[in-house]
Amino acid sequence: xxxxxxxxxxxxxxxxxxxxxxxxxxxxxxxxxxxxxxxxxxxxxxxxxxxxxxxxxxxxxxxxxxxxxxxxxxxxxxxxxxxxxxxxxxxxxxxxxxxxxxxxxxxxxxxxxxxxxxxxxxxxxxxxxxxxxxxxxxxxxxxxxxxxxxxxxxxxxxxxxxxxxxxxxxxxxxxxxxxxxxxxxxxxxxxxxxxxxxxxxxxxxxxxxxxxxxxxxxxxxxxxxxxxxxxxxxxxxxxxxxxx
Amino acid sequence: xxxxxxxxxxxxxxxxxxxxxxxxxxxxxxxxxxxxxxxxxxxxxxxxxxxxxxxxxxxxxxxxxxxxxxxxxxxxxxxxxxxxxxxxxxxxxxxxxxxxxxxxxxxxxxxxxxxxxxxxxxxxxxxxxxxxxxxxxxxxxxxxxxxxxxxxxxxxxxxxxxxxxxxxxxxxxxxxxxxxxxxxxxxxxxxxxxxxxxxxxxxxxxxxxxxxx
Numbered sequence: 001x002x003x004x005x006x007x008x009x010x011x012x013x014x015x016x017x018x019x020x021x022x023x024x025x026x027x028x029x030x031x032x033x034x035x036x037x038x039x040x041x042x043x044x045x046x047x048x049x050x051x052x053x054x055x056x057x058x059x060x061x062x063x064x065x066x067x068x069x070x071x072x073x074x075x076x077x078x079x080x081x082x083x084x085x086x087x088x089x090x091x092x093x094x095x096x097x098x099x100x101x102x103x104x105x106x107x108x109x110x111x112x113x114x115x116x117x118x119x120x121x122x123x124x125x126x127x128x129x130x131x132x133x134x135x136x137x138x139x140x141x142x143x144x145x146x147x148x149x150x151x152x153x154x155x156x157x158x159x160x161x162x163x164x165x166x167x168x169x170x171x172x173x174x175x176x177x178x179x180x181x182x183x184x185x186x187x188x189x190x191x192x193x194x195x196x197x198x199x200x201x202x203x204x205x206x207x208x209x210x211x212x213x214x215x216x217x218x219x220x221x222x223x224x225x226x227x228x229x230x231x232x233x234x235x236x237x238x239x240x241x242x243x244x
Numbered sequence: 245x246x247x248x249x250x251x252x253x254x255x256x257x258x259x260x261x262x263x264x265x266x267x268x269x270x271x272x273x274x275x276x277x278x279x280x281x282x283x284x285x286x287x288x289x290x291x292x293x294x295x296x297x298x299x300x301x302x303x304x305x306x307x308x309x310x311x312x313x314x315x316x317x318x319x320x321x322x323x324x325x326x327x328x329x330x331x332x333x334x335x336x337x338x339x340x341x342x343x344x345x346x347x348x349x350x351x352x353x354x355x356x357x358x359x360x361x362x363x364x365x366x367x368x369x370x371x372x373x374x375x376x377x378x379x380x381x382x383x384x385x386x387x388x389x390x391x392x393x394x395x396x397x398x399x400x401x402x403x404x405x406x407x408x409x410x411x412x413x414x415x416x417x418x419x420x421x422x423x424x425x426x427x428x429x430x431x432x433x434x435x436x437x438x439x440x441x442x443x444x445x446x447x448x449x450x451x452x453x454x455x456x457x
Contacts, residue, residue, distance in 0.1 A: 052361055078363035089354030093376045093452045103362050136452040152362075162361075 002066070003160060003192040004028040004051065009060035011046055020046045022216035023060070028209075030065075033186055033193040035207035037200060037239070043216040044196045048162050051194060052081045064160065079103060082153030082161040082191075086168040088145050090137040096122075096148055097133045103156040121151035124185060143174035150182070154189070163195045167202070179206060200242045204228070212236050247422035259411070263430065266407035269400060270393045272329050277336030277389055282382065284337075285344025295345055302338040310335055310396040314403055328400035335396055336389035343385025347378035380450045387442045394435040398427075408434070 005027040012019045021043045028034045036044040049055040050062055053074045062069050069077055090099050097118055104114045122129040125147035137145055146166060153161060167175040183206060186193060197203050203210050204224040212219040212227070212235075220232040231237035252259065288295035313334055317327035351374055359369045401409025408427045415423030 054357070054361055075363050075365055078361055081361075083358060083361040085354055085358060087354035089352070089356075089358035091355050091359070091373055091377075092352065093373075095452075102364075106363055106368070138452060138454065 001030045002027050003030040005063045007061045009057045011058050019216045026221050030192050031190040032208045035203035035210045036196045037203045037210050038213035042213040044213045048194050048196050052078050080158050082158040084149050084153045084163045084166045086165040088149045092137050096135050100152045100155050125151045143170050161193045201244050204243050262408050270397045273332035273393050274336050276333040277340045281337045281340030282344050285341045289345045289348035306338040311399050323404040325405045328405035332393045336393050339385040339388040343381045347381030383446045390438050391435045
């Protein structure tokens with residue numbers, strides 16, 4: 001089943017002299033983890049943010065399970081999409097519990113169901129519920145904060161997860177652990193992930209397929225093995241040299 | 245010293261009435277400042293130009309001495325409690341307003357972005373995220389306003405609003421040091437006490453800011 005389809009999507013920001021995203025088409029099967037890879041300014045984040053309508057495409061369509069997202073209510077759409085960013089964006093005034101419970105509360109789940117779900121999620125991201133429920137984000141390390149960010153995004157069992165350089169600000173050791181855990185979580189939940197990164201090693205490690213972006217255009221879209229063996233052009237080849 | 249004891253034994257009801265008036269006038273003025281200052285601050289934070297004009301105007305108004313504002317209110321509102329409350333509100337709005345603008349322009353962008361991206365409607369983002377995160381700043385403004393209003397409310401006695409100022413002015417008129425002391429020290433205690441209580445409130449509302457468990 002196809003989860004996500006971008007068809008000829010173009011986006012240009014006001015005052016810019018080139019398209020941030022330039023006639024991009026690709027599709028993602030349900031359960032895939034697709035890595036959007038490129039240098040800064042390549043359009044990868046812009047591309048991702050058109051999925052939950054933080055940005056609107058100038059032309060082209062983005063659809064989710066066959067439905068054009070432009071025709072959906074943005075609030076309902078976003079409630080069904082998990083979102084994790086590099087700066088994490090936890091609510092500093094809320095406890096870990098309330099942060100994770102955000103979307104379930106918006107969806108008006110009952111208290112017991114929310115409590116059970118929060119406990120389940122904390123275990124999933126390897127944090128002891130009893131120890132962490134009542135803590136505030138300021139009382140967590142960066143790695144712990146991003147675990148909570150991930151748990152919060154997964155809370156209401158979204159069909160699609162969007163991750164924008166989620167481990168970019170985390171030290172190397174913790175980053176590796178989080179990557180391993182994300183792989184484990186993905187194997188378990190089989191959700192569809194769009195994962196933006198500029199770290200080609202991370203992309204090869206995590207991705208079922210990589211979408212390589214440069215100057216708003218797709219350079220290559222294939223499995224990591226295939227791209228490593230047959231880079232489509234000079235740019236992709238030089239990018240893949242960074243794989244360790 | 246004896247005179248002070250004598251005052252309290254003979255005039256306790258007058259004294260408590262004066263304290264009551266003082267607190268009432270101050271509280272109303274601060275409430276009015278909150279009702280006007282916070283929404284205006286939120287509006288001002290949305291647009292740099294509007295924000296600059298509004299904060300500039302109120303900062304300028306703030307320079308006018310409290311007594312002058314009080315006296316200027318007489319031709320419009322007459323004498324008594326009403327002009328005092330109006331004048332004191334004018335005094336209390338700038339710190340509340342300026343801190344509200346500051347709070348709302350320094351909100352953490354990633355938290356707001358994720359709030360939107362998770363499907364919170366704008367009104368929810370305001371009540372659940374923006375306002376609670378702004379509270380410490382706003383409260384700091386309120387603290388400044390309260391201390392300023394309590395001391396300036398002393399002058400309100402000049403235009404017949406009563407309060408602890410009345411005791412002080414009587415003391416000046418009769419050249420009685422005991423009354424001056426009673427009035428002056430009471431105002432000082434009142435303003436220290438309210439600063440302390442608001443500090444407590446601020447602490448309990450901002451537990452999330454402290455790093456350690």
